[in-house]
Amino acid sequence: xxxxxLKVNIEKRLDTFNLSVQIEVGAEILVLFGPSxxxxxxxxxxxxxxxxxxxxxxxxxxxxxxRSSANKGAAINLPARKRHVGYVFxxxxxxxxxxxxxxxAYALWRQPHAQERAEALLERMHLTELAHRYxxxxxxxxxxxxxxxxxxxxxxxVLLLDExxxxxxxxxRKRLHEDLLRLQAEAELIVIYVTHNLEDAFTVxxxxxxxxxxxxxRTGAPRDIYPQTKTPLVMEALATSG
Amino acid sequence: xxxxxxxxxxxxxLVATSILFVxxxxxxxxxxxxxxxxxxxIEVLIFLPLVLPPSVIGYFLLLALGRGSPIVEWFHVxxxxxxxxxxxxxxxxxxxxMFQSARTAIASVDHMLENAARTxxxxxxxxxxxxxxxxxxxxxxxxxxxxxxxxxxxFGATLMVAGNIPGQTQTLPLAIYxxxxxxxxxxxxxxxxxxxxxxxxxxxxxxxxxRPLHKRKTALR
Numbered sequence: 001x002x003x004x005x006l007k008v009n010i011e012k013r014l015d016t017f018n019l020s021v022q023i024e025v026g027a028e029i030l031v032l033f034g035p036s037x038x039x040x041x042x043x044x045x046x047x048x049x050x051x052x053x054x055x056x057x058x059x060x061x062x063x064x065x066x067r068s069s070a071n072k073g074a075a076i077n078l079p080a081r082k083r084h085v086g087y088v089f090x091x092x093x094x095x096x097x098x099x100x101x102x103x104x105a106y107a108l109w110r111q112p113h114a115q116e117r118a119e120a121l122l123e124r125m126h127l128t129e130l131a132h133r134y135x136x137x138x139x140x141x142x143x144x145x146x147x148x149x150x151x152x153x154x155x156x157x158v159l160l161l162d163e164x165x166x167x168x169x170x171x172x173r174k175r176l177h178e179d180l181l182r183l184q185a186e187a188e189l190i191v192i193y194v195t196h197n198l199e200d201a202f203t204v205x206x207x208x209x210x211x212x213x214x215x216x217x218r219t220g221a222p223r224d225i226y227p228q229t230k231t232p233l234v235m236e237a238l239a240t241s242g
Numbered sequence: 243x244x245x246x247x248x249x250x251x252x253x254x255x256l257v258a259t260s261i262l263f264v265x266x267x268x269x270x271x272x273x274x275x276x277x278x279x280x281x282x283x284i285e286v287l288i289f290l291p292l293v294l295p296p297s298v299i300g301y302f303l304l305l306a307l308g309r310g311s312p313i314v315e316w317f318h319v320x321x322x323x324x325x326x327x328x329x330x331x332x333x334x335x336x337x338x339x340m341f342q343s344a345r346t347a348i349a350s351v352d353h354m355l356e357n358a359a360r361t362x363x364x365x366x367x368x369x370x371x372x373x374x375x376x377x378x379x380x381x382x383x384x385x386x387x388x389x390x391x392x393x394x395x396x397f398g399a400t401l402m403v404a405g406n407i408p409g410q411t412q413t414l415p416l417a418i419y420x421x422x423x424x425x426x427x428x429x430x431x432x433x434x435x436x437x438x439x440x441x442x443x444x445x446x447x448x449x450x451x452x453r454p455l456h457k458r459k460t461a462l463r
Contacts, residue, residue: 050357080360087361093354097376106372107362154363 004157006190010046010056010066019043019053019214027188029181031205031222033195039214040194041090044160047192048087049080060158060190086151086159090166092143094135100146101131107154121149125179141165141172145179152183158190159183166197177203198226243432246409247417251394254325254413258332258393262340263386265333270344270382271370292338296398303331303403325411328404332396336389343388347381348374384451391444395437 005026012019019039023030032040045051047058049065058065065083069075094103104121108114122131125145135143144164151159161180165173181204184191193204201208202222209219218225272278273285291299305311307321307330314320321327351374359369375382397415404411406420414433421430 048361050360080357081363081365083361084363085361087358089354089358091354093352093358095355095358095373095377106359109368109372150362 004061004190006047006158006192007057007059008043008047010043010053010058012042012046012051012053014039014042014214017214021046021211021214021216023209023216023219025190025192027184027190028206029184029191029193029204031193031195031201031208032211033198033201033205033208034211036196038211040196040211041162043211044087044162044192044194047083047158048085048160049078049083050087052077084154084156084158086154086156088144088147088151088159088161088164090163092135092140092147094143094146094150096135099132099134100127100138100142103135103146104149104153106150118149118153121153122146124183125149141168141176144168144176148179148183152187155187156189158192161191161193163194163196165200166195173200174203180204202226243436244412244414244417244421244429247412247414247433248436250325250328250409250412251414254328254332255390255394257326257329258336258396259386259390261329261333262336262389262393266337266340266344266385266389267382269341270348270385271374273341274345274349288341289338291335296335296396297402299331299334300399300402303327303334303399307403322403323405323407323411325404328396328400328411328413331399331403332393335396335399336393339392340385340389343385344378344382347378347385350381351377380451384448387444387448387451391441394440 005024007024009022010019016037017039019042021039021043023043032043034040042051046053047065053066053068055068055070057067059067063078064076065078067073067076095106098106101115101118101122105114105118108117111117119128119131122128125148127142127145127149130138130142130146135146138146148164165176168176177200180191180193183189193200195201205222207220208222208225210217210225269284269288273281278284304322307313307327321330355373355377356369359373364372395415396413397419400411400413401416406412406416408417408420412420414437418430418433418437421427421433
């Protein structure tokens, strides 16, 4: 498949600050790094179609997700359901009335072989034994695996993750980070990963963008942006990621 | 035991509950999820039957269903003094209970889940059907039982719009009143026991539905 590029250039007036974000992402993991309340989640919401910017443009190659009337041509705001953007939420947001398998099969409703495809996804996320459990019967790490499998079910080209593993302990985080790197490489996904944790940024980020007060301050490879960072955790992360 | 009154009461309650289900759910969804102009006025109107005297509700229903009203003048349908009028009166007094419970349940469904469904390709109607209503269903069922129990006990407005015709519009509460007036206490007693038992079981079910899931031995899903 031809590698795609996601281009985001948006403005939005929020309660406490103005969001003004310009990023371009290819088949890689871009980490949006910054303190909470910096506008990271709002950026993801705009890409997914859950928030409407005041102005600007969001495109995935030829597909226009959003274009305000100020730009060339007519205003476009593609509804979230037509964007095919996978979204993994911080609080998992699994459907509590559906089993793990049913959660993953949710987006495959009315499609052929939904059951088999959902089972295959669960297997990829090492969840086969837990297919018939309900979210409240799963640990945090297991719930987040189900959430990732659910987001991948509709075969998105773009995957957004909002502080996905922040509630999990470091051993589980490490394994999920490995899974994420593998999934990204296999499907050539465009991944945007929001975190306020520098260790996360160093472990999974091919590139990182530092967000502060609604704007992107710097973009680049994690170690170029924070060369002085020498905490043991980061050193270890650097060592394992080569 | 006045069997014809019992059967009629069941019939009236069943129809009233069906009306409650449709009208209460539509109103609950709209007022929980959308900003509707005149929202407070609509809500006050829905809740009015809770505090108005039954005779006043009956009076308004006479205006709404009687001669000169649109349904008589335009559609030539006369419902007054039939069991249909009793069903409508019962639905009107049951609606506030159904509406309140359904709206609260729908409003308390986590917005994040609906957003998740949006990103997974669901239309708004599909989200309502596959996410919101399944998660709100305990509140909806509780509201339906409460509204249905209230409908079963309707007396005053029914008397005014449907009359008290034995075998035609005489429901259990009316039959009890008649039996007591005629000093047929034994007959009244049987009917009192039946109504009280039904109301008790109904409210017990509602309490069960309101209990948090994790406190039950077997999780109902």
